[in-house]
Amino acid sequence: MVLIGRDAARLERIAADLKTRGAGSDIRAVTVDFLDPEAIRAVADDVAQTAVDIVFIAHGMLPEQDACQNDLSACREALEVNGVSPVLFAEAFARTMEKNGRGTIALTGSVAGDRGRKSNYVYGSAKGMIERYAQGLQHRFAGTGINVVLVKPGPTDTPMTARLKDTGTRLAPVASVARRIARAIDKGVPVVYAPCRWSVIMWVVRHLPGVIFRKLDI
Amino acid sequence: MRPVSSWGRLDANLHQVVSLRDQADIRDSVLEKEPGIAYGMGRSYGDVCLNPGGLLWSTAGLDHFIAFDEATGVLTCEAGVLLEDIQENFIRRGWTLPVTPGTRQITIGGAIANDVHGKNHHVAGSFGDHVRRIRLFRTDGETIDCAPSEHSGWFSATVGGMGLTGLIVEAELQLKRIDGPWLDTETLAYGNLDEFFALSDASETDWEHTVSWVDGLSGEWGRGIFMRANPVGGERPGPRKVTLSVPFTPPVSLAHPGILRCFNAVYYKFKKYRAGRAVAHNVPFLYPLDNIREWNRAYGPEGFFQYQSVIPRETGKDAVHAMLDEIVRAREGSFLAVLKTFGKRDAVGMMSFPRPGVTLAMDFPNRGARTRALFERLDAIVMQAGGRLYPAKDARMPKSLFEAGYPRLEEFLKYRDSGIASGLSRRLMES
Ligand SMILES: Cc1cc2nc3c(=O)[nH]c(=O)nc-3n(C[C@H](O)[C@H](O)[C@H](O)COP(=O)(O)OP(=O)(O)OC[C@H]3O[C@@H](n4cnc5c(N)ncnc54)[C@H](O)[C@@H]3O)c2cc1C
Numbered sequence: 291m292v293l294i295g296r297d298a299a300r301l302e303r304i305a306a307d308l309k310t311r312g313a314g315s316d317i318r319a320v321t322v323d324f325l326d327p328e329a330i331r332a333v334a335d336d337v338a339q340t341a342v343d344i345v346f347i348a349h350g351m352l353p354e355q356d357a358c359q360n361d362l363s364a365c366r367e368a369l370e371v372n373g374v375s376p377v378l379f380a381e382a383f384a385r386t387m388e389k390n391g392r393g394t395i396a397l398t399g400s401v402a403g404d405r406g407r408k409s410n411y412v413y414g415s416a417k418g419m420i421e422r423y424a425q426g427l428q429h430r431f432a433g434t435g436i437n438v439v440l441v442k443p444g445p446t447d448t449p450m451t452a453r454l455k456d457t458g459t460r461l462a463p464v465a466s467v468a469r470r471i472a473r474a475i476d477k478g479v480p481v482v483y484a485p486c487r488w489s490v491i492m493w494v495v496r497h498l499p500g501v502i503f504r505k506l507d508i
Numbered sequence: 509m510r511p512v513s514s515w516g517r518l519d520a521n522l523h524q525v526v527s528l529r530d531q532a533d534i535r536d537s538v539l540e541k542e543p544g545i546a547y548g549m550g551r552s553y554g555d556v557c558l559n560p561g562g563l564l565w566s567t568a569g570l571d572h573f574i575a576f577d578e579a580t581g582v583l584t585c586e587a588g589v590l591l592e593d594i595q596e597n598f599i600r601r602g603w604t605l606p607v608t609p610g611t612r613q614i615t616i617g618g619a620i621a622n623d624v625h626g627k628n629h630h631v632a633g634s635f636g637d638h639v640r641r642i643r644l645f646r647t648d649g650e651t652i653d654c655a656p657s658e659h660s661g662w663f664s665a666t667v668g669g670m671g672l673t674g675l676i677v678e679a680e681l682q683l684k685r686i687d688g689p690w691l692d693t694e695t696l697a698y699g700n701l702d703e704f705f706a707l708s709d710a711s712e713t714d715w716e717h718t719v720s721w722v723d724g725l726s727g728e729w730g731r732g733i734f735m736r737a738n739p740v741g742g743e744r745p746g747p748r749k750v751t752l753s754v755p756f757t758p759p760v761s762l763a764h765p766g767i768l769r770c771f772n773a774v775y776y777k778f779k780k781y782r783a784g785r786a787v788a789h790n791v792p793f794l795y796p797l798d799n800i801r802e803w804n805r806a807y808g809p810e811g812f813f814q815y816q817s818v819i820p821r822e823t824g825k826d827a828v829h830a831m832l833d834e835i836v837r838a839r840e841g842s843f844l845a846v847l848k849t850f851g852k853r854d855a856v857g858m859m860s861f862p863r864p865g866v867t868l869a870m871d872f873p874n875r876g877a878r879t880r881a882l883f884e885r886l887d888a889i890v891m892q893a894g895g896r897l898y899p900a901k902d903a904r905m906p907k908s909l910f911e912a913g914y915p916r917l918e919e920f921l922k923y924r925d926s927g928i929a930s931g932l933s934r935r936l937m938e939s
């Protein structure tokens with residue numbers, strides 16, 4: 291297993307945790323600049339020297355919508371970290387996977403990517419980009435041994451959402467969300483909502499007529 | 509700020525909650541801020557893990573394992589790791605925590621800070637007996653590694669120290685070999701307290717786990733069900749996993765005296781009828797309430813108390829007798845009532861609750877002044893018998909009883925961290 295991140299100490303902590311849990315002793319940690327295409331390519335090629343079976347791309351950050359509206363650098367950062375960077379990683383691994391003809395690439399979108407909302411549309415548009423990208427990749431690999439899985443979590447209790455707790459947002463426990471994601475990756479499901487109920491909720495949200503939707507304070 | 513309660517749900521005061529994410533985070537979040545207190549899983553019943561109107565350091569994110577030595581069974585992990593996580597991971601690898609309380613949904617930090625006990629106190633002592641090292645972060649920036657033989661004052665102040673000596677960052681625990689998740693159990697009915705003590709004493713040498721449910725409601729109080737168990741090896745099909753939950757807080761407590769009295773009578777008869785030997789999985793036997801999520805809601809919006817005392821053996825029988833008498837007469841008790849003897853050993857912690865004697869724990873729906881008046885009568889019994897109450901379960905004990913029950917309090921206070929305070933510390937230690 292190879293953990294790719296930006297902070298060596300944090301990765302080592304996760305590696306030690308996994309080893310102690312009995313996930314095997316061959317766990318490597320690699321740091322890279324997540325916005326540097328050359329570095330991403332180099333990491334992917336290095337990792338892919340031994341055949342890669344699963345790539346799980348899960349990084350992201352939740353910006354303040356206000357900040358994105360008022361500070362274009364913040365807006366750009368949100369778009370790049372949540373949209374561009376995951377695509378670069380997926381693309382880098384897609385090339386090496388294509389050579390082997392099998393494996394799974396899982397990308398993390400979000401329910402926020404299903405429809406733009408005033409409270410969170412910059413983040414949402416980056417996640418929407420992930421969805422469109424995953425769709426294209428699924429098309430590209432149709433009929434091959436390569437699965438592309440798009441994961442769409444609902445609000446989940448992780449460090450990213452810590453500040454939402456003060457507003458009373460209901461957050462799903464991370465363990466059950468993770469379990470559902472792991473199962474979807476095993477099966478190669480094209481799109482998975484986690485928890486499951488979000489597939490129904492988001493179906494409704496996507497299909498609400500614009501006149502009604504625009505009156506909602508969400 | 510957001511409302512936070514502990515397990516008793518007596519109130520939900522606003523707190524400024526800071527989620528600690530990793531060890532690097534701790535320094536920024538804890539250093540020289542206004543006083544705060546660590547909050548693990550909030551499975552304590554009262555205000556030992558609360559700081560109304562102030563800072564709370566949530567340790568849920570400190571949930572990583574650090575290392576495990578397969579040869580010696582020594583596990584190092586962060587303080588927010590759950591007992592459940594350890595047991596699920598290690599029992600199948602042949603290792604177990606030597607001591608666990610009646611729920612697995614608590615953190616290592618909480619287990620140390622309250623020096624929790626289990627059903628095997630007479631053979632294994634309390635949680636602190638199996639802690640090899642604690643890394644403590646003080647709010648002045650100092651890190652102290654303490655162990656039974658190194659900075660031992662810090663160690664025995666921190667075990668049972670109610671989170672007041674510093675933030676526990678990580679700990680090294682000694683796990684114990686085990687053959688699997690199964691227990692050879694025996695259930696016996698007892699008719700009165702004499703029979704209870706006889707059974708307890710007779711079980712001490714041959715049984716690892718002993719506990720009893722006592723009927724504190726019906727006219728025939730003092731009767732109960734005694735349960736004992738030993739680990740047993742062998743492969744069996746795992747238990748069905750059914751998780752129930754109390755989905756919302758009912759507008760009134762479901763613990764109505766009439767219903768409960770009937771329930772107790774039925775429970776006693778049913779258990780008596782089913783008495784005997786059986787092999788059981790450790791989870792339903794040791795943590796019977798863990799598969800009913802948020803059962804604490806059943807007590808309604810006013811919440812509930814637990815009153816847990818330990819009384820020395822010499823005065824124990826009379827005191828338990830007197831307490832049950834008060835409880836039955838007041839018609840305030842509830843279903844959950846546990847009677848157990850502790851082994852003859854002193855705890856590691858200066859402020860640890862367990863001591864040789866007999867412990868009675870009972871839940872009480874919060875009916876305001878009536879409930880508190882009963883507690884005052886119980887306090888008098890505990891005080892006179894030379895016993896103490898368990899701070900992990902307390903939301904109201906008088907200072908005098910606390911001071912009488914914990915003779916090492918003065919010594920303990922020297923180890924307090926001035927940047928840490930809880931509802932309980934303000935109530936019972938003046939700051
Ligand atoms: C169903 C049930 C059954 C129970 N059975 C038993 C039993 O059999 N025996 C028993 O002894 N107890 C029992 N308890 C009580 C429970 O085990 C204790 O209250 C335990 O301490 C709760 O741990 P927690 O992680 O929820 O901590 P909290 O309740 O959140 O906190 C408890 C204390 O630990 C401190 N603390 C937590 N983390 C840290 C840290 N990292 N550093 C410093 N201090 C910290 C807090 O400040 C507080 O003082 C039971 C509770 C329930 C709900």
Ligand SMILES: NC(=O)c1ccc[n+]([C@@H]2O[C@H](COP(=O)([O-])OP(=O)(O)OC[C@H]3O[C@@H](n4cnc5c(N)ncnc54)[C@H](OP(=O)(O)O)[C@@H]3O)[C@@H](O)[C@H]2O)c1
Nearest residue numbers: 296297324348349350351398400443444445446448449450
């Ligand atoms: N939590 C939710 O409610 C929710 C809902 C929908 C979708 N998601 C998505 O789920 C994924 C996982 O998020 P999470 O909830 O688990 O949050 P998280 O715990 O905060 O994890 C986010 C991860 O992304 C990394 N990261 C952030 N910015 C980065 C950057 N600029 N460069 C490199 N790495 C960066 C972080 O690295 P560090 O450890 O170094 O900080 C962290 O490991 C994300 O894609 C998120 O958008 C989450």
